[in-house]
Amino acid sequence: MFENLRDAFSSAAKSLGERELKEKDIEDVLFQLEISLLESDVATEVIDSIKSDLKKKLIGTKVNRKEIEKFVKDSLIQTISSLFDSAGKIDIFSKITSKRDSGEPYIILFVGINGTGKTTTLAKLAYLLQKSKFSVVVAAADTFRAGAIEQLKEHTSRLNLKIVAQNYGSDPAAVARDAVLYAKSHKIDCVLVDTAGRMQTSKNLMDQITKIINVVKPDFKIFVGDSLAGNDTVNQAKEFYEYTKFDASILTKSDADARGGAALSIVKVTSTPVIYVGVGQEYKDLKTFDKELFLETVFGKYDENEIFITKVKVHETESKIDSKQVEETISDSPPESKSQAIEESTEKSQITKEFDEIKPSNDSDPFEGLDTKDINLYADLFDAPPPENDQQAQELSVKIKKWISNGRPKAYDNSKEADAQKMKDNSEKPKKKHSLFGRFKK
Numbered sequence: 001m002f003e004n005l006r007d008a009f010s011s012a013a014k015s016l017g018e019r020e021l022k023e024k025d026i027e028d029v030l031f032q033l034e035i036s037l038l039e040s041d042v043a044t045e046v047i048d049s050i051k052s053d054l055k056k057k058l059i060g061t062k063v064n065r066k067e068i069e070k071f072v073k074d075s076l077i078q079t080i081s082s083l084f085d086s087a088g089k090i091d092i093f094s095k096i097t098s099k100r101d102s103g104e105p106y107i108i109l110f111v112g113i114n115g116t117g118k119t120t121t122l123a124k125l126a127y128l129l130q131k132s133k134f135s136v137v138v139a140a141a142d143t144f145r146a147g148a149i150e151q152l153k154e155h156t157s158r159l160n161l162k163i164v165a166q167n168y169g170s171d172p173a174a175v176a177r178d179a180v181l182y183a184k185s186h187k188i189d190c191v192l193v194d195t196a197g198r199m200q201t202s203k204n205l206m207d208q209i210t211k212i213i214n215v216v217k218p219d220f221k222i223f224v225g226d227s228l229a230g231n232d233t234v235n236q237a238k239e240f241y242e243y244t245k246f247d248a249s250i251l252t253k254s255d256a257d258a259r260g261g262a263a264l265s266i267v268k269v270t271s272t273p274v275i276y277v278g279v280g281q282e283y284k285d286l287k288t289f290d291k292e293l294f295l296e297t298v299f300g301k302y303d304e305n306e307i308f309i310t311k312v313k314v315h316e317t318e319s320k321i322d323s324k325q326v327e328e329t330i331s332d333s334p335p336e337s338k339s340q341a342i343e344e345s346t347e348k349s350q351i352t353k354e355f356d357e358i359k360p361s362n363d364s365d366p367f368e369g370l371d372t373k374d375i376n377l378y379a380d381l382f383d384a385p386p387p388e389n390d391q392q393a394q395e396l397s398v399k400i401k402k403w404i405s406n407g408r409p410k411a412y413d414n415s416k417e418a419d420a421q422k423m424k425d426n427s428e429k430p431k432k433k434h435s436l437f438g439r440f441k442k
Contacts, residue, residue, distance in 0.1 A: 030054065033047075040261040042261035045265075046269070087272055093132055104184070107217070107219050108125075108222060109222070111223055112223055116229070117253065119155070121224050123158075127286075130161075134190050136161055137161070137164060137190075138152060138163045139180075139192065140165035140166075142172070142195055142196040143166065143169055144169075144196040145197060149165050164178050172212055173212045177216055191216075193216065206239075221244050223249045223250070225266065227252060229262075237266045241270045248273050366390070366393040370400060370401070381410060
């Protein structure tokens with residue numbers, strides 16, 4: 001699976017790994033990556049996003065020459081992963097359960113062109129629903145294609161499901177409506193509506209889908225696409241999304257897909273997730289789409305903690321730029337403020353140095369091993385605000401550990417006068433009730 005996509009990303013990583021990270025070289029390699037991704041059926045919008053994100057991370061980054069290839073690979077994984085994350089996840093079973101609790105059937109509409117395996121995919125989902133103890137009725141709303149009703153009847157017979165059908169040429173919206181009425185009267189949990197496979201360029205047939213949607217008002221709309229059709233599937237998804245605003249996709253024949261660009265492209269161009277992939281001919285061969293498995297198939301096994309280190313290295317590059325700006329600020333500062341600026345810069349550098357020595361734990365908890373009482377006591381003593389992100393949490397963890405190793409002093413300044421003043425200030429102002437541990441502990 002996904003051989004072409006894997007080769008495209010691997011080639012890009014190795015090419016950059018043999019050179020210095022200069023803008024011209026990066027541009028040349030990104031051009032080759034673009035060609036390879038186009039051949040892997042990745043949509044141009046996705047390619048532009050990958051190139052832009054990768055270029056931003058690479059140019060000016062200081063990485064050991066031996067680690068460049070791994071750095072590029074980790075950056076690619078971050079980019080691809082974020083594309084899937086932005087589309088979100090959908091638990092269709094929980095949605096059906098919520099609608100069932102209200103006493104109404106959950107209506108799912110299937111759309112797509114002929115030949116993608118739409119009707120078979122509907123039967124596979126019906127099988128999964130049965131396994132989860134949901135009752136199902138099927139609407140044979142494909143009244144155009146010869147043999148469509150018979151095909152669906154064969155599936156429902158094998159699965160022992162109720163089917164609602166009329167004659168060929170009947171109004172598809174009327175068939176769908178009858179199925180919904182049947183479900184309501186018989187307390188059926190879910191209605192699966194099959195529609196005629198139609199070309200996305202056929203306006204009249206696409207308008208029929210709009211009519212079905214207006215009549216039965218489906219709760220969930222699924223686009224079924226053929227992984228092997230590549231960019232044609234992506235174009236179909238674009239057109240169908242304009243008409244139906246479908247909620248998610250199912251890709252068939254994914255077990256035979258050597259290119260792998262369809263899933264990535266559909267998620268990007270429609271901002272909707274791929275929820276299932278077809279991996280065989282049996283009813284059980286409908287698998288939940290797994291982002292981690294997709295990334296592992298394309299990039300091989302990877303360690304999320306190591307990718308975290310890649311993010312830190314990017315941060316280090318940004319910090320070096322900030323340090324240069326600090327130096328310029330210090331040189332331009334008046335004499336009375338230079339000492340303060342130097343002191344702040346030195347403290348920041350020390351924190352960065354200590355942070356660099358820290359490796360994230362297996363569960364990425366920066367406060368691993370710290371007692372809750374110590375965390376909250378430190379917050380009260382030094383008025384430390386709760387961290388807003390992982391970087392701040394790591395830096396705060398370093399400070400707390402250093403404070404504990406120094407014997408838990410009342411203030412950083414060791415002078416008694418400063419200690420007394422700090423304690424006096426703390427006693428005069430109301431204590432904050434926030435808990436650093438409660439805000440960030442995972």
